[in-house]
Amino acid sequence: xxxxxxxxxxxxxxxxxxxxxxxxxxxxxxxxxxxxxxxxxxxxxxxxxxxxxxxxxxxxxxxxxxxxxxxxxxxxxxxxxxxxxxxxxxxxxxxxxxxxxxxxxxxxxxxxxxxxxxxxxxxxxxxxxxxxxxxxxxxxxxxxxxxxxxxxxxxxxxxxxxxxxxxxxxxxxxxxxxxxxxxxxxxxxxxxxxxxxxxxxxxxxxxxxxxxxxxxxxxxxxx
Numbered sequence: 639x640x641x642x643x644x645x646x647x648x649x650x651x652x653x654x655x656x657x658x659x660x661x662x663x664x665x666x667x668x669x670x671x672x673x674x675x676x677x678x679x680x681x682x683x684x685x686x687x688x689x690x691x692x693x694x695x696x697x698x699x700x701x702x703x704x705x706x707x708x709x710x711x712x713x714x715x716x717x718x719x720x721x722x723x724x725x726x727x728x729x730x731x732x733x734x735x736x737x738x739x740x741x742x743x744x745x746x747x748x749x750x751x752x753x754x755x756x757x758x759x760x761x762x763x764x765x766x767x768x769x770x771x772x773x774x775x776x777x778x779x780x781x782x783x784x785x786x787x788x789x790x791x792x793x794x795x796x797x798x799x800x801x802x803x804x805x806x807x808x809x810x811x812x813x814x815x816x817x818x819x820x821x822x823x824x825x826x827x828x829x830x831x832x833x834x835x836x837x838x839x840x841x842x843x844x845x846x847x848x849x850x851x852x853x854x855x856x857x858x859x860x861x
């Protein structure tokens with residue numbers, strides 16, 4: 639069953655890449671594994687999925703320990719409290735949700751090696767979500783350049799929920815434009831756009847996503 643689910647998502651991902659004139663290897667398929675038992679993650683790993691993203695530090699640490707024998711590429715994709723930073727450094731290759739200076743300070747202070755991060759952008763200005771508002775992004779990015787133990791690799795967003803994926807397109811396009819603006823202003827190359835989930839990942843790929851975070855389509859409805 640796990641391999642079949644993964645194959646179905648892979649087929650859709652491949653077709654979306656073809657429509658966008660992109661290569662399949664340009665997009666990382668991340669299994670958003672919040673509430674998914676370690677054994678199911680192990681099954682998907684055996685089917686060929688190697689990148690997983692967790693939202694809660696305590697849950698992640700249990701799975702990290704249970705799955706230490708396999709070479710999972712762990713990402714942290716949820717809202718991260720500054721006092722939990724020390725527990726995940728050295729265990730995750732990418733933090734998707736950097737959205738405030740206090741968190742950046744803590745990562746920079748605690749990291750023994752350079753930690754790769756994405757800046758979370760609140761593309762719709764929703765009060766219930768974290769993320770830097772777009773008009774503050776350039777100043778925030780410039781400030782982050784002073785931290786030696788942080789490396790910004792791109793941007794992440796969670797657009798407003800909608801059952802019509804086309805309604806998410808403007809938000810994905812906006813995130814891509816913001817990334818391009820940063821690249822132009824600071825003469826850098828930011829390789830990643832983390833955007834798109836189970837309901838809208840194909841549109842996100844068409845708009846330039848390099849990481850899609852898929853939960854429900856792979857693992858089913860969760861608590």
